[in-house]
Amino acid sequence: MVVSLAWTLRQHFQGFPKPSDFQLKKETLPEPEDGEVLLEAVFLSVDPYMRPYSRNMMKEGDVMIGEQVAKVIKSRHPSFPVGCHVTSKCGWRSHWVCAGAELIPVLPDWPQDVSLSLALGAIGMPGLTALYGLEEVCGIKEGETLLVNAAAGAVGSIVGQIGKIKGCTVVGCAGTDAKLAYLKELGFDRAFNYKTVTSLEDALKEAAPNGYDCYFENVGGHFSSAVMPQMREFGRIAVCGSISMYNDTTPQTGPYVHSHMVFKQLKMEGFLCGRWKHKNQESLRRLMSWLTEGKLKSCEHVTSGFDNMPAAFIGMLKGDNIGKAVVKV
Numbered sequence: 001m002v003v004s005l006a007w008t009l010r011q012h013f014q015g016f017p018k019p020s021d022f023q024l025k026k027e028t029l030p031e032p033e034d035g036e037v038l039l040e041a042v043f044l045s046v047d048p049y050m051r052p053y054s055r056n057m058m059k060e061g062d063v064m065i066g067e068q069v070a071k072v073i074k075s076r077h078p079s080f081p082v083g084c085h086v087t088s089k090c091g092w093r094s095h096w097v098c099a100g101a102e103l104i105p106v107l108p109d110w111p112q113d114v115s116l117s118l119a120l121g122a123i124g125m126p127g128l129t130a131l132y133g134l135e136e137v138c139g140i141k142e143g144e145t146l147l148v149n150a151a152a153g154a155v156g157s158i159v160g161q162i163g164k165i166k167g168c169t170v171v172g173c174a175g176t177d178a179k180l181a182y183l184k185e186l187g188f189d190r191a192f193n194y195k196t197v198t199s200l201e202d203a204l205k206e207a208a209p210n211g212y213d214c215y216f217e218n219v220g221g222h223f224s225s226a227v228m229p230q231m232r233e234f235g236r237i238a239v240c241g242s243i244s245m246y247n248d249t250t251p252q253t254g255p256y257v258h259s260h261m262v263f264k265q266l267k268m269e270g271f272l273c274g275r276w277k278h279k280n281q282e283s284l285r286r287l288m289s290w291l292t293e294g295k296l297k298s299c300e301h302v303t304s305g306f307d308n309m310p311a312a313f314i315g316m317l318k319g320d321n322i323g324k325a326v327v328k329v
């Protein structure tokens, strides 16, 4: 019998999440039955989607949703022997018993010198999101100008680097000067701090005087309104997220995009990375090749200790992270 720790949602978030919204509980787990395994968390992910999804998918008292890299410590499933690593969507739990069918093994031949935590970042859901947003939604082409916001984060940092791999001019925005320095290290052509520029409109114009062909949208709200007039004709906008709106208590309103959409003949499409899950294995291999060839770099903001899950989540929403925010147990 194993006693697991689990972080639950004590009460729905009102505005910005706070530590008292979470509660740590103990769960006694059964022994694994045939076809099941016992998992022990190694790395847990904290992601922006947990904020909006908590409202739609969870009730108070539920275990926080989320993905982790876990080690199999007991097994009654032949495909998942003791000692192997998997990704599991079992939430903010230290241990879990589940059917093997619910698990995704990490890529076979995972290089020894690549941290398994990247299965939650560059070689995981955020990396896939960046790739699908650019290839499937934007249909990005060599020579185009790409804009990405929240650019130093898990998704944005991969978006910009794939943009460079594809021969584009890449502009990124982020919220600290340390993040801008990181974007330069990654090869972004231009970067600015959206918090300190005197005019967002002028900063966007200065970074790309001829406008943007593709806009990878992570932020939404006012930022989005400033970009629309600066899209080029036949521009494409991949709406990946809108983190500037997740903690709003009253919805933001306009300006509205319609006239720019019409007269510039823009295409704007929201997407969830799961739409292309049939391509994930091939896509993860491609991301791993870029990483091992040195074309793709990955940075992580690692918080130590399962006890610190809420602090890591709140810190990520505040913008503490450069690269992917993860918790190491």
Ligand SMILES: NC(=O)C1=CN([C@@H]2O[C@H](COP(=O)(O)OP(=O)(O)OC[C@H]3O[C@@H](n4cnc5c(N)ncnc54)[C@H](OP(=O)(O)O)[C@@H]3O)[C@@H](O)[C@H]2O)C=CC1
Pocket (backbone or CB within 6 Å): 047, 048, 049, 125, 126, 129, 150, 151, 152, 153, 154, 155, 156, 173, 174, 175, 176, 179, 218, 219, 239, 240, 241, 242, 243, 244, 245, 271, 272, 273, 274, 316, 317, 318, 319, 320, 321, 323, 324, 325
């Ligand atoms: N559609 C899909 O399938 C998926 C969508 N997403 C979305 O992609 C976006 C990025 O996610 P991810 O890379 O994991 O997260 P990040 O690692 O980028 O972390 C969040 C970052 O958002 C920025 N941020 C926070 N608040 C604001 C604000 N009010 N205005 C502007 N920026 C803000 C902060 O950076 P800074 O210091 O620069 O402000 C912070 O570091 C999110 O919108 C998320 O919901 C993510 C995965 C899948």
Ligand SMILES: C/C=C/C(C)=O
Pocket (backbone or CB within 6 Å): 048, 049, 240, 241, 242, 272, 273
């Ligand atoms: C799967 C993730 C979705 C968002 C909106 O973050």
